[in-house]
Amino acid sequence: MPHRTFAYCRVSTVEQTTENQVLAIRSAGYAVPNNRVVAEQVSGSVPAMQREGFRTLIDHKLEPGDTLIVLKLDRLGRDNIDVQQTIGTLGERGINVVSLDLPVADLASSEGKLMLQMFSAFAEFERNRIRERTQEGLNRAKAQGKAQGKKLGRPAATDTTEKVLQCKAEGLSQSLTAKQLGLGIATVKRHWNKQPSTTSMVSKIWPPQDS
Incomplete structure (x- = not known):
């Protein structure tokens, strides 16, 4: 089976929509079909694996060799530790992770993990x-x-x-x-x-x- 590409899009409030995130991902060259777009309305403070849509994506849709695209790293979460654990889990399952706001082809790779740690540290500093x-x-x-x-x-x-x-x-x-x-x-x-x-x-x- 050829490797597939999925998109995960998240908004925090009902006043927002994920449509712009989907358009931006497709404009970046990722032809993600509608049935492989997972969108949900949930706060970024909720751990990724506790979100219904994301958990379903991980447990029942993604397979080794697949790629998961997010528009920005904060779509995965706002907590530094949770984001790193989530990407680590995806990497262990053989899933490539791409965040369009970071210049790394795969966040689950060694290079991606290093850059993620650096960006997360700066983001945490800025929030403080x-x-x-x-x-x-x-x-x-x-x-x-x-x-x-x-x-x-x-x-x-x-x-x-x-x-x-x-x-x-x-x-x-x-x-x-x-x-x-x-x-x-x-x-x-x-x-x-x-x-x-x-x-x-x-x-x-x-x-x-x-x-």
Whole structure:
């Protein structure tokens, strides 16, 4: 049987679709038929092997010699250890793994594993810096509010929207945004796709600048 090519596409919310991911993969030269495209809506924080669509792909569709394509490495997951374990599992089963955002033909190869470790380390570093900058910005916002005699407490809706959208722009997930801002996940979801206010005080002090 000739080797086959599959595509795995993932989005985090119901407002998103995987159509653009499929088009990008095909535009890159991978003629993946529809019956070999696995698409699902699930958070990247969920381990790959705990996702229904991905687990079905691994256990019942992929065979040794097949190739699995993803548009970006974060489609497999956001956690460094989980991504490496997933690719390791695929490699042990003789499956080639290609991520179009990385210049390696097969992530399951020795060269691919080395590059993956390097990119994952940089990505983890950047995520930590984003969290630090976000927290620094929030601390400055609180300090400025106190200096101006503003009443502390639950922020106005426009301020909450601005802060949520800033965290989103910095690449934080909804759950991390809720943790950083001290909000409930339901509140974050309400503000996630709102339009930013041009008159909010937050916009005057955001984003935080590196010292």
